Structure formats: structure tokens, C-alpha cells
Amino acid sequence: MSHDTNRREFLQQSTETATLFAAATALGGVQVFAQVKPDKVRLGIIGCGGIMTTHVKGLVDRKDAASIAWLCDVDPAQTDKMNAHITREFQAAAPKRSGKYEDLIADKDVDAVIIATPHHWHAPIALAAMAAGKDVYIEKPISHVYNEGPLIIAAAKKYGRVVQQGSQMRNSPVTDKAGKLLKSGIIGQVKVARAWTAETRSVAKPKPDGTPPAGVDYDRWLGPAPKRPFNPYRFHATWRMFADYGNGEIGDDGIHDLDMAAWGLGIDTMPKQITARGGRMLLDGHASEYPDNMNVTYEYPDGRLLIYENYPFTAYGLHGFDNGNVFYGTDGYMIFSRRGAFSVFQGPKGTPGPTEGKELRGKTGYAEHMAEFLNAVRKRTPTKASADVAHRSCALVHLGEIAFRTRGRVNFDPKTEKFIDCDEANLLLTKKYREPYGLPDVS
Ligand SMILES: NC(=O)c1ccc[n+]([C@@H]2O[C@H](COP(=O)([O-])OP(=O)(O)OC[C@H]3O[C@@H](n4cnc5c(N)ncnc54)[C@H](O)[C@@H]3O)[C@@H](O)[C@H]2O)c1
Numbered sequence: 001m002s003h004d005t006n007r008r009e010f011l012q013q014s015t016e017t018a019t020l021f022a023a024a025t026a027l028g029g030v031q032v033f034a035q036v037k038p039d040k041v042r043l044g045i046i047g048c049g050g051i052m053t054t055h056v057k058g059l060v061d062r063k064d065a066a067s068i069a070w071l072c073d074v075d076p077a078q079t080d081k082m083n084a085h086i087t088r089e090f091q092a093a094a095p096k097r098s099g100k101y102e103d104l105i106a107d108k109d110v111d112a113v114i115i116a117t118p119h120h121w122h123a124p125i126a127l128a129a130m131a132a133g134k135d136v137y138i139e140k141p142i143s144h145v146y147n148e149g150p151l152i153i154a155a156a157k158k159y160g161r162v163v164q165q166g167s168q169m170r171n172s173p174v175t176d177k178a179g180k181l182l183k184s185g186i187i188g189q190v191k192v193a194r195a196w197t198a199e200t201r202s203v204a205k206p207k208p209d210g211t212p213p214a215g216v217d218y219d220r221w222l223g224p225a226p227k228r229p230f231n232p233y234r235f236h237a238t239w240r241m242f243a244d245y246g247n248g249e250i251g252d253d254g255i256h257d258l259d260m261a262a263w264g265l266g267i268d269t270m271p272k273q274i275t276a277r278g279g280r281m282l283l284d285g286h287a288s289e290y291p292d293n294m295n296v297t298y299e300y301p302d303g304r305l306l307i308y309e310n311y312p313f314t315a316y317g318l319h320g321f322d323n324g325n326v327f328y329g330t331d332g333y334m335i336f337s338r339r340g341a342f343s344v345f346q347g348p349k350g351t352p353g354p355t356e357g358k359e360l361r362g363k364t365g366y367a368e369h370m371a372e373f374l375n376a377v378r379k380r381t382p383t384k385a386s387a388d389v390a391h392r393s394c395a396l397v398h399l400g401e402i403a404f405r406t407r408g409r410v411n412f413d414p415k416t417e418k419f420i421d422c423d424e425a426n427l428l429l430t431k432k433y434r435e436p437y438g439l440p441d442v443s
Contacts, residue, residue: 044070044104047117048082058367105132123148135162146398149391164373164383165390172365188331195257198317224433241288248290259393264327270414271298276403282313296400
């Protein structure tokens with residue numbers, strides 16, 4: 001009997017057994033049905049660019065828990081590179097390949113997909129994959145516009161799917177250690193969280209339009225975004241500077257620090273007021289459609305504040321970190337960085353408390369985060385960056401961007417998830433999708 005036949009029978013038996021015990025666990029409103037999968041998770045990879053190379057490194061360490069069944073990219077050169085990497089690292093048969101994600105999600109032998117495309121493709125692919133019964137690891141941010149978040153939450157619930165956003169800091173060792181201290185009340189109640197990103201970016205001058213590289217399905221790369229001629233800047237890696245495909249720095253690196261700020265504050269709602277400003281200071285002539293000094297303040301219904309600052313023209317971040325947070329509590333504060341460090345200061349004099357900075361430096365959590373996802377797929381458990389958690393962090397990106405693009409200060413109703421008395425802001429909660437690449441109807 002082949003391994004596959006064995007596996008299928010085993011799966012069938014365990015599915016039948018598990019159905020008897022079918023139970024829905026709920027965490028943060030997202031339901032995951034308990035139907036334990038006993039074997040390796042068979043993955044389909046959608047988007048074979050920069051971040052997937054990092055993920056593959058993490059997956060190599062989890063060879064016992066995952067196999068890669070499919071590779072998908074609209075650019076065959078990207079699939080070629082990833083294929084060479086995977087066959088070398090996994091020393092396994094080459095995965096199947098396609099330029100169309102529909103082929104992967106139609107394959108009943110795929111358990112889960114990793115979606116690592118530019119942001120404008122995340123929700124259409126994730127919704128279609130969940131409707132086809134696949135669990136989804138969606139790179140951050142799960143949504144390109146605000147209104148895609150609730151759709152992903154609803155689909156996860158409806159189809160009983162595991163969702164993990166690529167916010168690996170949720171599973172990093174430094175987060176774990178700092179989280180235990182915050183939970184113990186070491187700095188009292190956290191009332192204000194600050195988040196910053198000051199990773200230096202150089203000026204990218206606009207380039208003339210051209211023709212896509214041979215073999216690229218550029219219409220599909222554009223997908224739901226408006227039809228435009230090919231431009232080397234609106235393509236691999238640099239698409240993040242353009243609003244049709246990415247979310248600027250706030251949705252690129254900023255979301256990691258915003259997510260950690262939301263985690264430190266322990267928020268479980270949306271903000272009620274958002275104030276944003278920004279402009280061009282030093283990156284004049286940059287092709288980016290985003291400011292280089294964005295500053296956003298979010299006020300929550302109970303008065304807690306989250307303050308975000310972005311300075312991509314300087315390497316001088318705060319407290320010695322290019323990316324980081326400060327959590328201000330009623331009894332002290334904690335400086336925290338996703339670079340793997342924290343320091344606690346307590347009491348009225350700011351007496352130094354526990355600190356972490358050497359052992360965990362550089363431990364970003366990629367491998368642990370992927371391991372949590374694989375485990376969740378097998379055990380049918382929720383993840384730390386599940387759809388609802390992810391939506392609250394993505395919301396900070398979208399609400400900040402909308403406040404910046406409209407009145408600078410906007411009021412938001414966390415219950416209805418709409419802006420109050422600001423039609424132009426409400427229009428930006430969604431976008432137009434170019435057919436035939438619109439959102440699948442999963443209602
Ligand atoms: N978690 C992290 O720390 C981290 C770091 C970097 C990037 N990211 C995220 O990963 C995602 C990808 O970023 P990247 O830097 O790898 O971008 P990239 O441009 O290097 O790669 C994206 C790939 O997706 C492909 N693609 C585009 N549309 C597709 C479609 N419809 N079907 C299949 N393939 C398609 C592109 O051809 C390209 O190869 C983004 O969401 C980004 O924010 C996360």
C-alpha cells in the first residue's frame with residue numbers, strides 16, 4: 001500500500017471519528033472546528049518572491065510537519081527560483097507548478113496555502129481558498145482595504161478554517177518573555193503604546209513604463225487593481241510604494257510595530273478617533289505614493305492611546321532601535337523592540353527592572369510562527385494572529401491611511417465599523433475591483 005493510500009485511509013477514518021466529536025472551539029469570535037489531521041500538512045505556495053525564501057528556510061526545519069505540493073506565481077522565473085531552492089533544501093520531488101492559484105485550491109490533496117503576493121491579491125485568494133476548504137497563512141496585512149478584514153473573519157468562521165497573519169512577532173521568544181512580565185502587572189496597566197519604524201529607505205526616482213519580462217502574466221499580476229502599463233517600480237518588491245498594490249511603509253514594516261503596540265495594549269476593539277499627518281521631508285522626488293514622516297494617533301473608546309511614527313529617511317530610531325515600542329503603564333514603562341530586546345523601568349523614579357537584549361537579539365519568530373500555523377492546521381486550533389486579531393492590526397494601517405488622505409482627524413464607530421459624518425473616508429474603506437479578479441462571493 002502506498003504512503004498516499006495509507007494516508008488517505010487514515011485521514012478518512014480520522015475524519016469520520018473526528019466528525020463524531022466535531023466540536024467548535026471559539027477564540028476571539030473565530031471558530032475552528034476540531035478535526036485533527038494526523039500527518040504532514042500539504043502546502044501550496046502562492047507568490048514566490050522575497051518573503052517566501054525566508055519561509056522556506058523555516059519550513060526546511062519543519063520537514064517532519066510539512067511538504068510543499070504546489071508552487072504558484074504569475075512570473076515563471078520566480079517559480080523557477082523557488083523550485084530550485086525547495087528541491088535543494090527539501091531534497092524532495094519537485095512540487096507541481098502553476099501561474100493560477102485556482103489550480104492549487106482545486107487540488108483536494110492540498111491542506112493549506114501560504115499567500116505571499118502583493119497586498120491587493122491577499123483577500124481575493126484567501127476567500128477563494130477558504131471556500132475551497134483550505135487553511136490560510138496570509139502574509140501581512142491580510143487586507144488591502146479595511147472592508148476585506150470582516151469578510152476574511154466571516155469566511156474563516158463559515159468554513160471553519162485556520163487563519164494566520166504573517167505577524168511572526170506574535171510567536172517570537174522576546175514577545176513571549178515580555179508578555180509574561182506585562183501580564184504580571186510589572187508596569188501596572190498599560191495606557192499608552194508607542195510604535196515606530198525608522199528603517200532607512202533611499203530615494204527611488206520614478207522610472208519610465210516598459211514591457212513586462214517574458215513569460216509574466218502581467219494582467220494577472222495587476223489582478224483586481226486598475227489596468228496600467230507595466231513599470232519596473234510597480235512590480236516585484238517595489239510595488240509596496242503604490243496604493244493600488246501595497247499600503248506604503250505603514251502597511252509594510254509599520255504593521256509589525258503597530259501589531260506589537262496593539263498586543264502590548266491588549267486591545268480588543270477599534271479606535272474611535274484617528275489623527276494622522278505626514279508629508280515629504282527628505283525623500284523628495286521619491287516615486288512612492290506615501291509620506292516619509294507619517295505620524296498617527298489612535299484613541300480607543302476607553303481613552304487608551306496608540307501613537308505611531310514613521311521616519312524612513314533616518315536610521316535614528318527611538319531608544320536605539322530602528323523598530324520598536326514603548327508601553328507606558330500606571331506603574332512604569334517597558335521599551336520593547338521586535339529586534340529581540342526589552343527593558344523595564346518601574347516606579348516614580350524609573351528604577352531599572354528586568355531587561356533582555358543579548359540572548360534573543362535577532363530572533364524574529366518566523367520559524368516559530370510557521371510552526372504554530374502547521375500545528376494549528378493539524379490540531380484544528382486557533383492561532384495567535386488569527387483573522388480577528390489580524391483585522392484589528394490591519395485596521396490601524398487602513399484607518400491611519402484614510403485619516404491621512406482625508407481630513408487628518410476622523411471619528412470612527414467601532415460597532416458599525418464606519419466613519420462618523422465623513423463620506424469621503426467611508427468611501428476609502430473599500431475599493432473598486434477590476435473584473436474578472438473581484439472578491440469571490442462567500443456569503
Ligand atoms: N512577515 C514579514 O516580515 C514580511 C517581510 C516581507 C514581506 N512580507 C509580505 O509578504 C508579501 C510578499 O512580499 P514580497 O516582499 O515577497 O513581494 P515580492 O514582490 O518579492 O513577491 C511577490 C510575488 O507574488 C507574485 N504574484 C503576484 N500576483 C500573484 C498572483 N495573483 N498569483 C501568484 N503569484 C502572484 C509576484 O510575481 C511575486 O513573485 C507581502 O504581503 C509583504 O507585505 C512580509
